[in-house]
Amino acid sequence: MSTAFHFYLLVLIAGAIVTLLCFGKLNSTFRLIGITIVITLISEGISREFGSVEERNLRYTLYAPLYFGLTVLAYRYYFVKRAYINIAYICLATVLGNSLLAVAKFGFYQFSGMVIAMDSLAIIICSLLGFLQLLQQTKDSPLSAEPSFWLHTSMIFYWSFSFLRNGLLVNYSTTFSKANQWFEYFHTFISILYYLALAVAIFLECKSVQHAKRIY
Amino acid sequence: MQKESIELTIFAGTLLFVLLSSFIIYFVIIYRRNQREIERERLLFQTKLDAAGFQSHLEIKESTLQKVSQEIHDGIGQKLTLTLLYINQLPEDELNIRKSSADLIENTLYDLRNICKNLSGDYVIDKGIEIALEREACLINSSRKLTCRFHSSGMDYNLTEKQEIILFRCAQEALNNAMRHSNATEIEISVFQNDQITNLCIKDNGIGFNANNYTGNLGISNMKNRIELLSGKMSIESEKGKGVVIEFQVPNKMEDRSLLLEM
Numbered sequence: 001m002s003t004a005f006h007f008y009l010l011v012l013i014a015g016a017i018v019t020l021l022c023f024g025k026l027n028s029t030f031r032l033i034g035i036t037i038v039i040t041l042i043s044e045g046i047s048r049e050f051g052s053v054e055e056r057n058l059r060y061t062l063y064a065p066l067y068f069g070l071t072v073l074a075y076r077y078y079f080v081k082r083a084y085i086n087i088a089y090i091c092l093a094t095v096l097g098n099s100l101l102a103v104a105k106f107g108f109y110q111f112s113g114m115v116i117a118m119d120s121l122a123i124i125i126c127s128l129l130g131f132l133q134l135l136q137q138t139k140d141s142p143l144s145a146e147p148s149f150w151l152h153t154s155m156i157f158y159w160s161f162s163f164l165r166n167g168l169l170v171n172y173s174t175t176f177s178k179a180n181q182w183f184e185y186f187h188t189f190i191s192i193l194y195y196l197a198l199a200v201a202i203f204l205e206c207k208s209v210q211h212a213k214r215i216y
Numbered sequence: 217m218q219k220e221s222i223e224l225t226i227f228a229g230t231l232l233f234v235l236l237s238s239f240i241i242y243f244v245i246i247y248r249r250n251q252r253e254i255e256r257e258r259l260l261f262q263t264k265l266d267a268a269g270f271q272s273h274l275e276i277k278e279s280t281l282q283k284v285s286q287e288i289h290d291g292i293g294q295k296l297t298l299t300l301l302y303i304n305q306l307p308e309d310e311l312n313i314r315k316s317s318a319d320l321i322e323n324t325l326y327d328l329r330n331i332c333k334n335l336s337g338d339y340v341i342d343k344g345i346e347i348a349l350e351r352e353a354c355l356i357n358s359s360r361k362l363t364c365r366f367h368s369s370g371m372d373y374n375l376t377e378k379q380e381i382i383l384f385r386c387a388q389e390a391l392n393n394a395m396r397h398s399n400a401t402e403i404e405i406s407v408f409q410n411d412q413i414t415n416l417c418i419k420d421n422g423i424g425f426n427a428n429n430y431t432g433n434l435g436i437s438n439m440k441n442r443i444e445l446l447s448g449k450m451s452i453e454s455e456k457g458k459g460v461v462i463e464f465q466v467p468n469k470m471e472d473r474s475l476l477l478e479m
Binding site for chain 1: 228229232233236239240243244246247248250251254255
């Protein structure tokens with residue numbers, strides 16, 4: 001395992017610790033986001049044990065619907081407007097239906113990058129709506145202190161990159177080329193930033209709840 | 217084939233990140249603009265709230281003065297008039313005592329009526345700001361402590377009751393300040409109108425003060441707030457040893473700030 005991957009695991013551990021410490025103070029959205037960090041930590045932690053391509057594909061087949069389902073569900077709880085909530089439900093149905101179809105078509109031991117590309121698209125749509133909602137609920141505090149701003153920004157950047165990576169280049173069932181390996185390094189770097197941003201968002205949410213409790 | 221795919225990916229990736237970065241920057245700009253707008257609206261709301269609060273404070277004060285004036289006029293005034301009647305019915309042998317008592321009561325009644333007129337805004341509303349200010353000048357002159365001159369010109373445009381009362385109360389405040397603090401020997405009240413504005417100026421030849429360093433007191437800030445309620449302006453010019461000039465300028469067609477209360 002590379003140093004970058006070790007650092008990535010460390011960031012995941014930090015994110016999981018922040019989630020566990022703040023869990024009681026978080027709302028449903030950030031609880032679900034925190035759970036996805038813990039799931040990712042477990043999935044990445046056991047990835048050493050799954051060395052072969054089939055085993056890795058099995059891991060992704062189980063991990064992807066859970067991860068994307070929870071993330072879209074987090075957005076469903078974040079949204080206030082009925083129309084946005086309905087779109088979140090459509091995205092959730094797409095994510096779960098997509099995974100079921102992939103399993104039906106390829107089985108558990110084959111995993112298509114297109115599944116993640118489609119799921120990424122669902123999250124991008126949700127995060128764009130999230131930005132729209134944030135704009136409609138403009139607050140006095142600076143954006144950097146707004147947990148949902150960190151959430152949407154990290155989501156939109158990370159999953160756009162992921163959409164590009166999975167939709168255009170990488171197929172998990174094939175051997176990686178050199179270019180794909182470069183993509184993998186870049187992916188690890190982006191993942192570190194992504195989970196760092198999520199940890200910051202959870203921490204800020206926890207802090208804002210504490211602050212609100214002090215006021216009231 | 218793979219090279220083309222990599223080039224396409226790099227191009228698409230760059231385009232996507234440029235688009236996303238632009239989107240985030242655009243979002244931040246819009247968000248900040250919204251924040252500024254909210255801040256501006258909050259300040260405007262606060263100003264309106266302050267103006268409404270000050271207006272209701274003035275209304276309460278005015279109605280209290282009205283009530284006090286009525287009580288003095290109907291209660292004490294009535295009793296003094298009755299006392300005067302009784303004194304006039306006293307036997308002829310007490311003529312001197314009767315005359316001096318009657319004079320004393322008549323003077324007291326005269327003072328009392330003046331106090332009532334001063335307290336009540338009715339006099340200003342009935343007679344108009346010009347006559348009310350002229351009467352103030354006469355009252356100051358009658359004290360014989362200082363001389364007060366009054367000038368008016370072009371008073372052809374009607375002011376609203378609210379404008380007249382507020383302007384009159386400001387003039388009273390300025391005159392009180394001049395009499396109490398300035399050591400002035402002369403005061404000049406001048407009021408003029410054109411089709412746009414009413415201008416009231418109160419000038420004294422007292423000790424003055426450095427208007428540039430003056431932070432103001434409650435009386436001055438009250439005058440300023442009152443004039444702002446009429447969408448008007450107040451200015452103070454003064455230098456040490458050169459007296460004080462206070463000028464009030466209000467538009468004849470007032471922007472009705474009471475509408476703010478209905479929001």
